[in-house]
Amino acid sequence: MDLLEYQGKQLFARHGIPVPTGKPADTVEQAVAAAEEIGYPCVVKAQVLIGGRGKAGGIKLAKDRAEAEAAAQAILGMDIRGFTVHEVWIEAASDIALEYYASIVFDRAAKAPLVLLSTKGGMDIEAVAEEDPTAIARLHVDPLLGFQDFHGRRLAFEAGVDADVVRPVGALLAKLYAAFVAEEAMLVEVNPLIVTADRDVRALDAKVTLDGNSLYRHPENAALRNPSQEDAQEQMAHERGLTYVKLDGDIGILGNGAGLVMSTLDVVAQAGGAPANFLDAGGGAKADAIVSAVEVILSDPKVKAVLFNIFGGITRCDEVAKGLIEAFDLVKPTVPFVVRLDGTNDVAGRALLAEAALPNVHTEATMLGAAQKVVELAAAQGAPA
């Protein structure tokens, strides 16, 4: 789960990490009121999860009320590389002397948190890493020992931060680590981490990714919303507890097990089709879950044909067949379905489908055959009306 900049900054603030004073707003009136409260100069920043906000005109400096109003007017509702701006963050402008970079990554390969610090902040860190790998100080932390003060000093000296800010930068890293652990983050990134003209150290940006599996013990984080990122189908699937990812194509996909569904998308693409979604019905899906899943898939108007690819382990093929029959009764789909059932109770499942003789439902014996058939049927539907 990715947080917006201001959500990340509010999370940082809870852990004592210095951030500029600011307020979120989703209307021009709110934005102006926030600017008046914070004072001028202030910065109006678009809240979307995409880089290059500044270049797209999504970050504007305001020296007075009129400029704040104009900035909010321009930015709210703006489209930044496909993301509509629904919220802005107004914060006090900072007097920047130096731009550093700091982050903590959940390093899957090393199986330990990795802390990064560089004096080359304010730019793409991957580009820095490529140009001059020595410009980034790195340190893995033993998760059972935690971040020690000397870790902060080592990183600060190795990165070559100005001598007078070694201590505050180290202290900020310690707090960042505490936040990373306490909030169960997969990533916390501060770019830039600034030193002001008054030699204060502050997080001027915040990029935070949280572990979705841990949200049950962080109700405050679980409640955070990001309207610009939510797609109608994804929201519907989320509410129904389904694992669904929206894609660009026109072939609806349902399978059981993440690996098999990913593989199904690939095989459909190889057969010349374009998958409309990833949907994992999960292990042991019952008929009602299948009905629910069909409703989500068909709520995408682009879908021209649907493929069910099931290899039953815990999932029973007869339950899937029952669910499909029920879904046809309730939803009355107008697009063709291709169904491949293998594994637990496959014979019973196929018999149920044969008996129901659903309109425009084709059964196929193999995954490859099913993928080819659904691509053919989708193509035969022609362009959407």
Added chain:
Amino acid sequence: MSVLVGTDTRLVVTGLTGREGTFHALNNRTYGTQVVAGVTPGKGGQDVEGIPVFDTVHDAVAQAGANTAMIFVPPRFAADSILEAEDAGIELIVAITEGIPAHDELRVYTQLKRNPNVRLVGPNCPGILSPGKANVGIIPASFFKAGNVGVVSRSGTLTYQIGNELAQRGFGNSSIVGIGGDPVPGSSFIDVIALFEDDPETEIIVMSGEIGGSAEEEAADYIAEHVTKPVVGYIAGFTAPPGKTMGHAGAIVSGTQGTAEAKARALEAKGVRVGRTPTETAAIAAELLSA
């Protein structure tokens, strides 16, 4: 021979008294696995269809001689259950539970790494099947027979798909090991491939990977240096968009990291043939076995 589980396996199931725990433990016993104990705190002294239930894993080890634990408790209790099994001296821990917080997995991994006498497989995995000998987990055993193909996979259902395609071509398996789809798997491809390399019954190894992380790339290097048996690869997720978690918590392309393309290329660069579909993967394995 086979790897990890077999006729010597003496299984304790944590979460035995839960609905899923009971169902799969009994399935495993019906298959022939020695299921010697269950653990549910507070239910010690009861039994599930003749399988004695203990309050702690320590009791299950001391009184029932358990050497392998299957973790079937909900995510919020799973890390604790794994650590308890390690503390009790269990040698092999198979964690089926899906949805364990990543930071819990990190602590568990770090702790278990310090103990050379314990191995964790999973979490978020279908378990391990050694056809004809033992089944620990949720793999539908009836689709597989004994043979000489070792399979290691991050995905359960995809393993069934590939295994079934091999079975249709007349080939069986030494063992099928699901290492799971989470960001911090207890055992890696390398750990399991090393076991297959040493297993006299395994003649060929099939590894099924997916997007996210770099375990497949690391396995490619290992195979080139240490593995004499032929390895066939498969990677799922060529069409996965970046930044989206594809069902498995660990299946995510981060920027340009962890793509299926990069993984397939890394394996092929080290001489591992990679099938573009499960069907093609099984066909390559069959071709190598028939050669």
